[in-house]
Amino acid sequence: MREITFYPGKAKQLPGFLGSMLFTATGIWMVYEHDIFFGHLVYLFGGLTFVGSVIMMLTGASYLKLRDDEFEFGRLFRKHCVK
Structure with a gap:
């Protein structure tokens, strides 16, 4: 079975x-300029x-694996396989 990963x-x-x-x-500059609430x-x-x-x-962390009969994709360490 061939497998290609992107x-x-x-x-x-x-x-x-x-x-x-x-x-x-x-945001740090806004806190420095005394706009405390919105700066934070x-x-x-x-x-974040x-x-x-x-x-x-x-x-x-994110990838796409293509196989002969299915493909699998991952994002933020969660993977999902589609046949």
């Missing part, structure tokens, strides 16, 4: 990574999306 490119995931870093930095919300959201983007950039 992984997403790092260059396609880079905008999400950089965007989450920008959100985090903006923005940097917490940015920090940063963690998610780092996990997605790990090898094996």
